Amino acid sequence: MANYYDIDDIIMEDELIWVVFQKAANGVGLLDPGAESNTVEQGAKVELPFWLAQELHLRQVVTINVPQCFNQKTRKEIQADAACVDLKNRCSYFYELGCKTAPLVGDRTIGSFLLYAFKSRYKDVLSKAHTAAFTVAPKFLSILTKEETMYESAQSSMATFKKWRMGGPRLQRAAVLGKKRKSTD
Known part of the structure; x- marks a missing residue:
């Protein structure tokens, strides 16, 4: 969660990688645009964003292939x-x-x-x-x-x-040094 708000981390985790489903899954037909049904069969090879593939891998639903x-x-x-x-x-x-x-x-x-x-x-x-x-x-x-x-x-x-x-100013005088203090008498 350390990089939760990091835009670079969000974009990186949206990279597509190939996974192989180890279990059949219902209600995920949108993951495979070529699928005719709303299910993904066991052994199906699907391209998913890294963040989703990582979560499914942790739940032992998919195995992740080495990215191209x-x-x-x-x-x-x-x-x-x-x-x-x-x-x-x-x-x-x-x-x-x-x-x-x-x-x-x-x-x-x-x-x-x-x-x-x-x-x-x-x-x-x-x-x-x-x-x-x-x-x-x-x-x-x-x-x-x-x-x-x-x-x-x-x-x-x-x-x-x-x-x-090549001859730029070697030392520069700080702007603060040119000002004199006002006395507080």
């Missing part, structure tokens, strides 16, 4: 060159969804994969933020996930540092 953004193809691409992979297109909240999904799907490799991906991309994000021209920035920003948006902050701080180093 963590499949072997993505893993191989990240191992080859993590900085070039468009994770935003696969899942805007890639790392957070991975952290919340890993214990539910029982795949122990997701955690180490997320750590490797973040470390690899983090170095490149900071490197490009400090060296890339502003014309390259929009293209690079389009592949970053929500968690990686520190790029803009890093680029802004680097621009401010360069401005200061």
Whole structure:
């Protein structure tokens, strides 16, 4: 409940993931638009938002499949060159969804994969933020996930540092120092 009012957490939990129903369920026909009846049969594969899939998993109604953004193809691409992979297109909240999904799907490799991906991309994000021209920035920003948006902050701080180093004011006098106190006699 700590992130109950966090808009990013709400949006992340709305990501669609595939589940397999372990029990038949009545009155949930809207979950499967292709269904002809108001029931979902045992063994049916349905795409649900993460928040609903998590609740149904905790009640042992469904098993959650590993989301597509963590499949072997993505893993191989990240191992080859993590900085070039468009994770935003696969899942805007890639790392957070991975952290919340890993214990539910029982795949122990997701955690180490997320750590490797973040470390690899983090170095490149900071490197490009400090060296890339502003014309390259929009293209690079389009592949970053929500968690990686520190790029803009890093680029802004680097621009401010360069401005200061090139002869900006070294010390500034505080506005408070110029004012004199009135005597209280």
